[in-house]
Amino acid sequence: MSIGRNIKKYRKERKLTQKDLSKMANISRSYLADVENERYNPSLIVLNAIAESLNINTSQLLDGVDSKESPQFETPEEAMEFILKQPAIMGFGGFDINTMDDDQILDFANELLRQLKLISYKYKK
Incomplete structure (x- = not known):
């Protein structure tokens, strides 16, 4: 759709x-x-x-699908691994990953995933 x-x-x-x-x-x-x-x-x-x-x-x-069906990180460890593999994000600053609690890490990584997905639609050919 x-x-x-x-x-x-x-x-x-x-x-x-x-x-x-x-x-x-x-x-x-x-x-x-x-x-x-x-x-x-x-x-x-x-x-x-x-x-x-x-x-x-x-x-x-x-x-066109419920967000529960969209890929999301389930654990803080999985989310942290994803965040740390994003050198541009880690080098950009504005937050201290070491002071974030588990919920903030999950929220941050899932939002990052959503934003990357948005950007991909703009540049699809």
């Missing part, structure tokens, strides 16, 4: 009109219609705004 069809599916499940969702996501109704009809691909910022408005994560918009 496409991103546009997924947005439409989740919007209709929540009994929202295009006008309702566009207002919630702070985008125009015509732009939302174009996205739903696959005339445009939304930017990551717009995709995040739509997902937040629908109270779902972006993976659900991209894949």
Whole structure:
């Protein structure tokens, strides 16, 4: 399923009109219609705004599946191993991996995984 069809599916499940969702996501109704009809691909910022408005994560918009079905890290050890294998992330700073508790490590790694997935859609050919 496409991103546009997924947005439409989740919007209709929540009994929202295009006008309702566009207002919630702070985008125009015509732009939302174009996205739903696959005339445009939304930017990551717009995709995040739509997902937040629908109270779902972006993976659900991209894949059309519940986040529980999407790959996620189950243990802090598995998550930490993934994080440490990302040299650009580790070198970027802004956080201290040594002071994070297990829940923060899992949240961070799962969010990193979701963001990498988002980026992959932008550059798919």
